Amino acid sequence: MFENLGFGDDNVFLSLKEAMNDGKEMERIYSSLIDKLLASEYWSEDKTKAPRVKWYHGKTARQIRRDVFNQSGIYLWGAGSVPRYIGKTEQTFKKRFSRYIFSENSQCNLAKKYEKEIIPEDKGYNGFPLELRESFEASNRSVRLRHAVDFARHGIDNIWFTLFPANEEVADYIGTIEETLIRVANNWNIEKGLDPLVNEQHM
Numbered sequence: 150m151f152e153n154l155g156f157g158d159d160n161v162f163l164s165l166k167e168a169m170n171d172g173k174e175m176e177r178i179y180s181s182l183i184d185k186l187l188a189s190e191y192w193s194e195d196k197t198k199a200p201r202v203k204w205y206h207g208k209t210a211r212q213i214r215r216d217v218f219n220q221s222g223i224y225l226w227g228a229g230s231v232p233r234y235i236g237k238t239e240q241t242f243k244k245r246f247s248r249y250i251f252s253e254n255s256q257c258n259l260a261k262k263y264e265k266e267i268i269p270e271d272k273g274y275n276g277f278p279l280e281l282r283e284s285f286e287a288s289n290r291s292v293r294l295r296h297a298v299d300f301a302r303h304g305i306d307n308i309w310f311t312l313f314p315a316n317e318e319v320a321d322y323i324g325t326i327e328e329t330l331i332r333v334a335n336n337w338n339i340e341k342g343l344d345p346l347v348n349e350q351h352m
Contacts, residue, residue, distance in 0.1 A: 157217030159316035207250040220314035228303035260297040
């Protein structure tokens with residue numbers, strides 16, 4: 150399964166959709182998918198078909214692979230060999246990833262900027278400047294800072310993402326896909342002795 154997995158492979162979403170109500174089949178699909186991803190190369194301007202993109206190559210990938218970023222679907226974040234987060238977007242990856250990469254106060258940019266302050270166990274979230282924390286809390290976005298701490302602690306330069314576009318207008322079922330996939334992926338991490346996903350819903 151997924152023998153020729155490439156960046157933005159829409160066959161992944163179709164497989165996930167078919168298995169969204171079958172936990173065992175979703176486990177089989179995810180196991181095959183994650184094994185393939187973790188054995189794959191990272192995306193670069195010379196390897197635009199590689200399925201995993203280091204976060205700091207995200208802007209370049211967006212420019213070169215607009216066809217993928219202009220779609221909606223499911224996405225997965227990882228740190229080296231450790232899956233960290235699964236999400237969905239019914240808009241476009243380009244718009245959703247502003248919170249992760251493309252804005253000044255994006256999750257990855259903040260993790261990189263404040264990594265020395267937020268990595269220590271006695272600091273973490275409180276390592277961010279008070280003004281920044283208050284701003285995020287006031288707009289109900291503090292979860293992004295907590296996830297930035299996780300990214301920093303797993304090595305921000307090791308953080309990557311992959312996109313699974315729907316290649317069609319998504320409907321209510323994308324929520325079911327996400328929910329099932331989060332549980333399956335979190336169990337996979339636990340069985341491997343890895344940190345749980347940072348997802349706070351559907352666990």
